[in-house]
Amino acid sequence: MSVFASPRFLPNVMWADAASCAATGALQVAFTGALAGLTGLPAPLLMGTGVFLLAYAAAAALMASRRTPPRTLIGLVVAGNFGWAVACIALLVSGIFAVTALGTAWVLAQALCVVVLAELQWTGLRRTRGGADMALA
Template identity: 85%
Template sequence: MSVFASPRFLPNVMWADAASCAATGALQVAFTDALARLTGLPAPLLMGTGVFLLVYAAMAAFMASRATPPRMLIGLVVVGNFGWAVACISLLVSGIFPVTAVGVAWVLAQAVCVIVLAELQWTGLRRSRGGARPAASLTPAGRW
């Protein structure tokens, strides 16, 4: 059995998403001022996104803990993760803030992480999709 076909694949990816967001959010909330100095990002941005990440981590953990993952919510998570990556890149490209090399690494690490998670979540959603009709239900002419 492929790891992607495992019924635990999608919940495990959601647990990974929850853990990464909890860790990043906790760092940004606990060390806002230090991170602001190191990254060149404004403290209010770090605090705001840190709090958001902690709330999101709790919601992702809730989704991961369900016996049947909520497909529609996880679909929204996929879109949100790709959106987060676009926002990260936009922030760097815009030049609005005097982002340091550490700041570029911090933001790019988040972008790469959410792109990987979004792709794994999308793969998990596609692989766990139910309702495919078996070949035996084809008509004699080979059509549905």
């Protein structure tokens, strides 16, 4: 059986998404000032997205812990992850902030990570297409 066909594939990808967002969010909240200085990104942007990522990580963990993954919600996560990647690129291309080389790497790493996760989530959804959509409740 392929890794992609495993019934745990989609929950495992959601756990990876939760972990990456929790780590990034925690770093951005705990070290907002230092990261702002190193990256050239504004502290309020780092704090705001850090808090969002922590909340999202909790929601992703909840989805991952379900016996049957909530397909509709994970579909929204896929769209959100692609949207996050687009927003990261737009932020860099816009030039509205004097982002440093480290800041560019920080933002591009997030964009790459969410694109990979979104693709894996989409693959998991396609592989489990036969199941009914489940709600969180």
